[in-house]
Amino acid sequence: MSSTVRVVLPAHLKNLARVHGEVKVDVEGAVTTAAVLDALEADFPMLVGTIRDGVTKKRRAFVRFFACQQDLSHESPDAPLPESVAAGAEPFMVVGAMAGG
């Protein structure tokens, strides 16, 4: 089964991926953080390594994942995302943490 997930990127990563506004990615099977990022990196290879480590897949320290007004950053990357994200009603948000100047 395929789901179309809306993803909101921070400004720097939009510029890097050369996109405006939200992007939509098709996710096969269970809609998890890892699956969404896999699909995102497949569509936009220049984002590999910028959200999570390219090898270990560990989330970069100053990147956060929000959806449905929840901070999902510390959830397992293999945990299912909220149904409304999988249904495309709510976006999955990649956020640059507030840090520095």
Added chain:
Amino acid sequence: MSGVRVLVGTRKGAFILTSDERRQDWHVSGPHFAGWEIYHVAGSPADPDRLYASQTSGWFGQVLQRSDDGGKSWAPVGNQFVYDGVPGTHQWYDGTQRPWEFARVWHLEPSPTDPDGVYAGVQDAALFLSNDGGQNWQELSGLRNHDTGPSWQPGAGGLCLHTILLDPSDANRMFVAISAAGVLRTDDGAKTWKRINRGLKSGELPDPDADVGHCVHKLAMHPSRPQTLFMQKHWDVMRSDDAGDNWYEISGDLPTDFGFAIDVHAHEPETVYVVPIKSDSEHYVHEGKMRVYRSRTGGNEWEPLTNGLPQENCYVDVLRDAMAVDSLDSCGIYVGTTGGQVYCSADSGDNWVAIVRDLPPVLSVEVQTLP
């Protein structure tokens, strides 16, 4: 008509400054990669339109950009810098051992003969090579696996490999400098490396004869004399005439011998430039005056170059990669500051003008001499 292209990396993007050989009227493009730290931008000697840029962010990590049209357009290439094998450990600030961990690319050194060949010096200190235009990177791990590797420790800016010098007379010889480990040389194409720190004295080290731990800030070489190396160390300006086997001090009559940048005149192998910085605790030019110092005697005797540079209320720094020379008949010298100025002298340092005054803090300056 020939000209120059000055490649400027700043804390908030890259800028490209171009001019004809008169170097009076400049076109400024940028910021490229706005908002990102651009540690270094370098052009290929084999194809001047091939440029590489190290784009980094504390949030989003390392991106490598490549241009095939002299900086008009760019595309991201490979950013996977994976240490070869089990990375092992190096010394951390508190004396404990810490695993090698990639942070960023400090310096890019394109191959003199192959536009697709480029070396990268990275933090934590290691040397990488790409032979496919930056798409894929392979660590040359003979360096990091040197038997002194576990004793390397970071300087204030991190454990960074910031200088790569390729010997134009010997394809198997290369020099690298690491803060704060010192200088190493390979004579076999990066398979094995030799420490070349004899003669360096660092008051910060308890052992006066220490061979590891020197905070070497930058090396420079004239291509016609690859046996002669010049060094700006944390403190001390040094020289070697035997490819680094032995060093001796040439600070001479400099007002202070702390600094970061050093370079050599394009046509005069004994003419050297430095920018003295007040001290390791006050990272700005001495006495509030922006002065580039030139020695026409290979060191020891230095003259301040001030014409066109601010001589009061100036408190900027010039970082290690922020000085460059062009190879036009009248050699041009370029200096970028943490205050956002890029100064140019089109006459070997006698007279200076600011090409730009208000960029973000400048991290690096390179110049290409265009046909």
